[in-house]
Amino acid sequence: MTLSLDHVRKVVNGQPHIYDLSLTVKPGSFNVLLGLTLAGKTSTMRLMAGLDKPTSGRVVVNDRDVTGVPVQKRNVAMVYQQFINYPAMTVFDNIASPLKIARISKTEIRERVHHEAERLHIEHLLDRLPGELSGGQQQRVAMARALVRDVELLLMDEPLVNLDYKLREELREEMSEIFRERDSIVVYATTDPMEALTLGGNTAVLDRGRLVQYGATPEVYHRPDSIPVTQVFSDPPMNILDGDISDDGLTFGGGERFQPPDHFRDLPHGRYRIGIRPSHVKVNPQTDVDLPIEGNVDVAEVTGSETFIHMRRGNSEWVVQDDGVHEYHLGDKLTVYVDPAHLFAFGDDDSLVASPGARSAHAA
């Protein structure tokens, strides 16, 4: 099925939760809703599922207006942050429960439950009760229950957020495999950019109740339409500096002038907001055209293989993500180097006006 939200708005007690949102998701597609807490991810999912009715606008499935059709009459399944299973039923009965309601023959139920359990690596737990399982296993059961039925729309609301970091990583890997072979639409909400990138598919970036960009996940990451996207879909968020382009070159709030990179050549003179990802700022110059930028260190965080250096320049805060271990302390003066080929430029209205060239073909 094709699901469209057509200019939907949602206002609750006078508070707008969703502003005029239009989005069409294709059959069999995997879609990530990416946004911070309160960006409207859950509200959007509830509208898609039919749990809520939009204040205005239409929900369209296969050219049929289903606005106001309640969730029971739609073929939808949902997985939540909390591990929701029937505590008194065995894992088998939990997974089988949606099939029993649909009055499917016993042998088929058995077959389908086993198949789903196998895919989620819980076939050895079928006789246990959910209370005896670990958090990760419980969430696998909840997912199997959602997947066992051939739903047209599967909604997952931050399903991994309550799991241990390492478990999250493993399940995330598996999930992209599991969903690759399905024809239902999957919508997956998360706050974590890395999760969106790992899962792939398409990404819709939400910012305070507005859809700010929708497209293929890597495409959205590499060509963010506007500044809000760079803040949500980049961890740490993209560094943004005020810049100025004139005949004399590029400046960052006065001081030194630099030769603007090639992809900035067609930009008219004027003020811009210049963006650079933390991973493209280094403590040592990488090329001879690297732009040096001075600042003061707040904190350096070492992850073992990398160092995140949080620094301050005037009133803007910067993050530098560099390989290796670098020791710095509060107040240290530091010059970092930016490769101009990776600069983004945004206009007055925060929308993208210039971005680094198309990436090489292998990224596909």
Next chain:
Amino acid sequence: MERPVNQGAWLMVLPVVLIVSFSAIVPLMTVVNYSFQDILYGTSSWVGTEFYTDVLTDDAFRRALGRQFLFSGIVLLIEVPLGVGVALCMPRRGAVVSACLVLMALPLLIPWPVVGTIWQIFGRPDIGLFGWGLNTFMDYNYTGDVFDAWMTMIVMEVWHWTSLVVLLSYAGLQSVPEAFYQAARIDGASRFAIFRNIELPKLKGVLMIAVLLRFMDSFKIYAEPFTLTGGGNQTTLLSQQLSIKVIEQSDYGYAAAYSIIYFLIILLLSYVFYIGLLNVGKEQE
């Protein structure tokens, strides 16, 4: 959270509306009818608020009302702190807990008149353990002395209902996360400070419900004191006074007005508690 509106759903509610109107509203209206009219052997005449004036100026009613407030007040003052106290003394988990809870719930399962009968015998100075025991320290006779009668009545009520407060408070205390106790220990808080700053605020909502339930029930109490003392020694409370009017004197108009006033007092006070409860809820949000 908003749910999809389904107009057909109203039809489903219809049977309930019918049942409620026949079980509650219609009988109540009959009482209202009786209170404004003098009805006797098929004839009736409108008397306005005359019965109400009668009730309100009747000394017997006033005395019963006074006793009723005194009784409910004393009962609440004893049962609530006692119930919370017992709940605080219980362990937070373990096998003992279920045993404690079952034992304590037993009095709640006993029918009202039976409670009265139990205490009637239990309190007798000659053969009752309670009465005989007390009589060795003091001159105790609940059938002959006002104070003794009241004391027995209150002890009986406390015995019967404190467990309800215990159960509610215990459930409330269970919802306090372990981390709060641990943090308080590290902060060096005394037992009283823990109660005052953690447990009591978390119990507020539950305690309001306990007070509301206990007030309503104790204010309507009838069977136990009636079985125990039959209303002697100034133990005639509101409901018993009412039954005297209906059963012994067949004064239906007066009794109807009495009932309405009785009902309104309970409604008003329950409303006050209810508003208090709502405010507690808001504060906790």
Next chain:
Amino acid sequence: MARIDLKELAHSYMAMPSGPEDYALRRMDHTWEDGGAYALLGPSGCGKTTLLNIISGLVKPSEGQVLFNGQEVTRLEPEHRNIAQVFQFPVIYDTMTVRQNLGFPLKNRGMEPSYIQERVETVADMLGLTESLDRKAVGLGADEKQKISMGRGLVREDVGAVLFDEPLTVIDPHMKWQLRRKLKELHETLDLTLIYVTHDQIEALTFADKVVVLYGGKVVQLGTPQELFEEPAHTFVGYFIGSPGMNFMDCRLDNGAAVVDGHRIDLAEGVADRAPGDAKQLELGIRPEFLRFADEGEEGVPANVDDIRDLGNFQIVTVTMGDGRRLQLKMDEEKAVPSSDNARLVFPPQWTKLYADSELVG
């Protein structure tokens, strides 16, 4: 200020533990230096919270001793140890204002009101809570509440160590960094011993000077983030730290080199000689960051490229070796990946680690 020694410490929640598997914490001897920032890292059920609670005094260990600055405190109640603890969910006294919350531990210890006021204001200033001092604590956001929990610890001048039990669980992702930075700042200025329990490697590695990795009730490694990354002492550390974790391959030794799938892989000088002869299982481990493709004309182990995943500023390449073994490479976003027919893998010897029965040989 506190140096913490754990001497022959072990704990079981059972009254009569019969074997090592009954212990939530296996016997350990450790010294944690005064003023250090330590993270206890491990999966759920590894014993990290038990260890934290033993240090704070909420749990009494079944064996061994805990020493603060050389003094035994094993049986001392939490309120008599100079520690503070911040829990997973913020603990706030609902009826009190922020000021009363912060002053509570001092009030309980019978301090002068003027002293309490002064301390509360100092701490509020440090934590950025001055503005909300006279507000009710109930109405504040989770991050501010967590700051109050922290503040109730810092307000006591005698506090030598602050313990954190997954304190960022309920904090919004974009606020996490702010709180972490506050912690770092406090650590640099106050010279406190900080102990931080978490399952999140990023939190642990970025917070701590030294990370204690716990697994099955045992400390499998104590080291700096760099050591854990570069020299994992146990295969579990290799797997648990790093994203994705270390690649492991069964191997045998031949003449100073490891042999995997018929290919010789060189090890660092002398490593093979140190391998115990009676080891049941020998494994090679290499981090996805260090495994690389051979340059033009360079020797390497042939492999098949299965999958390339674009993860923004890096890419994860999955390859299979001749025997079907899968390995992952983490590469810079702009590095080109060779086509399958001529992909060869290079295992740099200094990053290729040998493990005997899960323990690091070198």
